[in-house]
Amino acid sequence: MTRVLVVEDDPQLVRALVLNLQARHYGVDAAPDGATALRLAAARQPDVVLLDLGLPDMDGVDVIKGLRGWSRVPILVLSARQGSDEKVAALDAGADDYVTKPFSMNELLARLRAAVRRTGDTPAAGPAATLVETEDFTLDLLAKRAVRDGKDVRLTPTEWHLLEILVTSPGRLITQKHLLNEVWGVSQSSKTNYLRVYMAQLRRKLEKDPSHPRYLITEPGMGYRFEG
Missing domain, CATH: 1.10.10.10 (Winged helix-like DNA-binding domain superfamily/Winged helix DNA-binding domain)
Structure with a gap:
């Protein structure tokens, strides 16, 4: 089972993401802030991370940097920020992709599948x-x-x-x-x-x-x- 870590402080969005992901047979963990996200990532070893940049305790870019210190897990940014500079900062820090809020659930799921597929292809390609x-x-x-x-x-x-x-x-x-x-x-x-x-x-x-x-x-x- 593919395990997804959702890092988001909006309870309604978290609920929608969890329901949609579980309906498609993903395992899901959710974190409302950056510190919890880093702790869960280390403990649960997710296959992909969905990460909001605007977290209550730290910037999402700092979460990316923390993860990239030890993990190559695919990170998809969920961003309500309109400025391209902030998105670029997240990508430069090590994010693999971004989806701008509000987003289509179908688009997000397609991006998630692509990220997981690329990771799965890596050992074979080498x-x-x-x-x-x-x-x-x-x-x-x-x-x-x-x-x-x-x-x-x-x-x-x-x-x-x-x-x-x-x-x-x-x-x-x-x-x-x-x-x-x-x-x-x-x-x-x-x-x-x-x-x-x-x-x-x-x-x-x-x-x-x-x-x-x-x-x-x-x-x-x-x-x-x-x-x-």
Whole structure:
């Protein structure tokens, strides 16, 4: 049974989440504050955490940092905050995804299933999984070879670096700051125009319809994700 830890101080929302999750045969624990959440996470070892950022005793970002000190459990942020900076801070701290309140229960459950599925796929894929195949192109990360429509696609070293970060964390939102730090260095962490240019180049080379990308998805103001 997949076990979910719900960290939320709104009793009505907690009740709705618990009922919906239990109806789908998830095991559920609930914590009304950050301290309880960290204690329960250590004791119950959940498979996924649903985390509100606005907790009564500490900021949700601090809970993320506390969990990331010892666990790689998927963390889905439930956020009523409208500013992208706060969401980015949560993602940079180690959250895997976010859902903005008010949200559709179906969307939340789909995101939760995807997070659990990615975790389950990790051991099978392992560090040696170097082939990424989609309906439109194939990437051999070891050979640094991209093939589309049976033909090699030439990618620059920078394009490869950027692409590798995205495709090795499929479905996960990677923040602009993280991508810029990894590819161009900390001194260039504000140069978001670099990302726009290189992502446009990658879409032109790999996507069938670059103006409506299927694989290289933009989350405005926050970052990018690869949907395989």
